[in-house]
Amino acid sequence: MPGTVGRIPTPPAPLSGSSTRTEAAAAVLGHDWAGTSLGPRHSWDPAVRAVVDLILASPVPMALACGEDLLLIYNDGYAALIGENHPTAVGRPAVEVFHELWHLPGVGNVLERIYRDGGTFLEKESTLPLVRTGGVVEQAVFTCGYSPVRDGSGSIVGVLAVAAETTHVTRQLQSLGEVAAALAGTLTLDDVARVSLRYALTTFDADRVAFAVDEGGGGWRMVRRIRGELIDEADERLPPLWRRTAADWPDPLVQAARSGTPLIIGTGQPLRESAADRHDQKIVSLAAMPLRASVVRGGLSVGHQAARVWSAAERALLAASAELIGQAAERARRFETQHGTAQLLQRSMLPEHLPDLPRLRIAARYDPGVDGNAAGGDFYDAFLLPTGRLGVVLGDVAGHDVRAAARMGQVRAALRALALSDPRPDAVLAGLDRLVASLAAEAGTPELFVTVVFGVIDADRQELALATAGHPAPLIRRCAPDDQPYAEYVDLPAGAPLGLGARPAVATVRFAPGDTLLLFSDGVVERRRQSLSAGLGALAEAVAGAGSGDPRALCAVASAAVPGTTEDDVAVLAVEHALKPSRSASIEVPAEPTAPGRVRRWLTAQLGEWRVSESVIGAAVLCTSELTTNALLHAGTAARVEIDLSAERLLVSVADSGTRGAVTRAQTDTLSSRGRGLGLIEELSDAWGTDPTVRGSTVWFELLLPAE
Structure with missing residues (x-):
């Protein structure tokens, strides 16, 4: 027959019987080859028949582009790669089947060159768009090898392609990079747990993942994720639901963490002794890896509901993941220790409770700046004076360290002592000015920067007396009955900060029922690349538009009034003169x-x-x-x-x-x-x-x- 490849007069050898049981083999053997340039199967060269037999019997994705037209013959593994192109691709020219890819480097030019000139070609990593079952186009990654196929006379009659899809491995490596970046942004063990569980669940296609760390006193705490759990964005921001256990908890995760040795269980009931519910009981295979951290003992486990054999590459990926998570856990443990110290210091500096008065409702809010890991210098206070009036103060000591917090504590304690002796705002700030000057001289530095505003509220006389030393003037929300609320800043010169010979002036203003006083730190209104007047205007507008003068609500409104982030502390104190006792x-x-x-x-x-x-x-x-x-x-x-x-x-x-x-x-x-x-x-x-x-x-x- 004209155009056939390697026609010989002897009867053809039969193809492997085992291959006929596969779908692709059935398509190849059932195809009408007589109508193609290759001719009927019985006329094929024995070398070609041997190659086809090898292809159809192999579990590795393989294809033969045969003859001048490069007609395709392939097996089930290759059929899975080409998706909906199978089975119509059998016996068709490769250029027709892959017309959208043919012009790409490493595809058509390689096949044509090898068929023409011989030689071999290895494409270690090739990204090609493939149409999967269901019509979904996916960018798949392959390692492909090409070599010529010769007939009995030594002539090239086709090109053999052996392909291995590495999309899954490539994605796992990419996800390892992504989780490393995500872990770099974690601060607490809660953050580490959230990132680790989300990563392990998707990367290893798991049914259950768990993360555990030691409690420091012999016990453990563990948090898990189950495939199909409803976890929304709000849950992701909230602390995980940790389960606390004893030191001898029999879970494989704890065994791996305690011993420092990975534990791989291919099949069985690995969580039989530690199962908390039916989700744990369904796990058949489990891989538990220690975190390999010097400060924190812990581990990560990945479970499946079917038996599983972990390849060497997957074990290496899991070990690398556990090492990254261990490093993040160590950083988080150190951060939490420092954060706890800062919180303890901050707690000792701020009032435990604000006065509970029938006509004056009080609330405060404090948001630490930077990363929340340092004690700040902002402070607030509200206390009853011997005269029955209410003293209120908000101040700012420059700095975000232990020294700033200690100085803040000194200033706050001294202010209260001075006010209890003589509550006049100017007298109190004058005394504070001498204290700060003395502290600066003692420290031998002129950089002790302290600002403060102090006021005295007389509810009976409906008056407010205020003085400030370098601090922004307070804001008052006016809301008389049946009137539209508005906000106004107290006409009060800021003056010099404490320690510089401040001579503060006192302003006495009306503070009627329905009004709310708002003291705030500069972190509320100052933003980079934005004028201070813009921040003050935004704050006044937000306070005036608030739904009520409730101090708690106004503290929240004030903290969020100016858009953008700030690295400074945010402190707000609000006092409402109630229309009626609550x-x-x-x-x-x-x-x-x-x-x-x-x-x-x-x-x-x-x-x-x-x-x-x-x-x-x-x-x-x-x-x-x-x-x-x-x-x-x-x-x-x-x-x-x-x-x-x-x-x-x-x-x-x-x-x-x-x-x-x-x-x-x-x-x-x-x-x-x-x-x-x-x-x-x-x-x-x-x-x-x-x-x-x-x-x-x-x-x-x-x-x-x-x-x-």
Whole structure:
């Protein structure tokens, strides 16, 4: 037959019988080759038949581009690579099957050159777009080898292609780089756990992953992720749900962490003795790797619900991952130790509780700058004077170190002592000026920079006396009954900072019921590449537009009033002169499943006794139940629920002592996978926010009361 390849008169040798059981072999053997340039199969050269037999019997992806037209013959492994091109690609010219790729380097030019000139070619890494089953186009990575196929006379009759797809391995290596970058940005063990679990679950296609570290006292704490768990962005920002265990916990993860030796279980019930639920019981194979860290003992485990053989490459990747995670865990442990010291120092410098007065409601907020790891120099205080008036202060000692915090403590203690002796603002700041000058002389440095604003509130006379030494003037939100709220800065010259011979002037202004005083640090209004006047204007606008003059709400509004980030500390103190005395109550609930129900019953009874409308009670109970549930789930500590009812609003706060940081408004869809989320609070409340403190975290919401 004209155009056939290697026609011989002897009968052809049969192809391997085993290959006929594969799908690709059936397509090849069933194809009408007589109508092609190769001619019928029985006329093929024995060398060609031997190569085809090898291809069809091999589990490795292989293909033969045969004859002048480079007609394709391939096996099941290659069929899986070309996706929907199979089985129509059998017997068709390669240029037709791969017309979209033919012009790319390493594809058509290589096949044509080898068929024409001989030689071999190895493409160690080639990225090609492939159409997978279902029509999905994917960029796949291959290692491909090409060599000529010769007939009995030595003539080249085709090109043999042996391909190995390395897409999965390449992606695993890429993900290792990604997790290294993500771990570099972690600060706490909570952060390390979140990144590690998310990475291990996707990279190793696992059904269960776990991360454990030692507690330092012999015990362990472990957190896991299960495939299919609902983990949204808000959950990712909240502390993981750690499980604390004894030192002799029989989990393979702890065994690996304690011994420092990897533990690989290909099949069985590796979690039989330590299973917490059915998810653990379903795990059949498990790989547990120690973190190999000098300071922190811990490990990472990856489990599957089917038997698995871990290749040498996968074991190496898992070991490299555990080493990166171990380094991040060590950094996090050091950070948490330093952070705890800074928090302890900060806690000792700031007031434990602010005065609880019937007509003056007080709240404060402190956000540490930089990375939260250093004790700052900003401080606030509010205290009753012997005359029955209220002293309020907010100051800033330059620096973000232990020395700045210590000086802040000295200034705060001295200010209170001076005010208790003589509460006149100018006299207090004059005494502080002498103290700071003395401290600077003692330290031998002129760089002791301290600013402060101090005021005395007389609720009976509805007056406020203020003096400042280098500090921004306070802001007052005016809200007389039936009038539109507005905000104005007190006309008060800033003067020189303390220690420079300050001679502060005193301004006495009206402070009527409905007004709220706001003291703030410069971290509230100062931003890079933005004028101070722009920041002050944004703050005044935000405070004037607030839904109420509640001090807690205004502290949150003020902290977020100026867009952009700041490396400085943010301190705010607000005092509201209430139109009418408010009523308040609180309840402490333990970290147990019945706590949300107890809170719902208590809140319903308390608000009912206060004759609050049913619509407000319903919204308050729903929101408070959600916040209590999440405080218990994500902090693991007892929660304190406080309610404060005034003539115009109901304020509810839920505080815990276990969380770090704050939930932002960008994460309102779902706070907990077990609850209805902050979207509920967003929908039902008139205002809400979080107050990060050195003692934990407080989430609050405000409901405005309908007009009578």
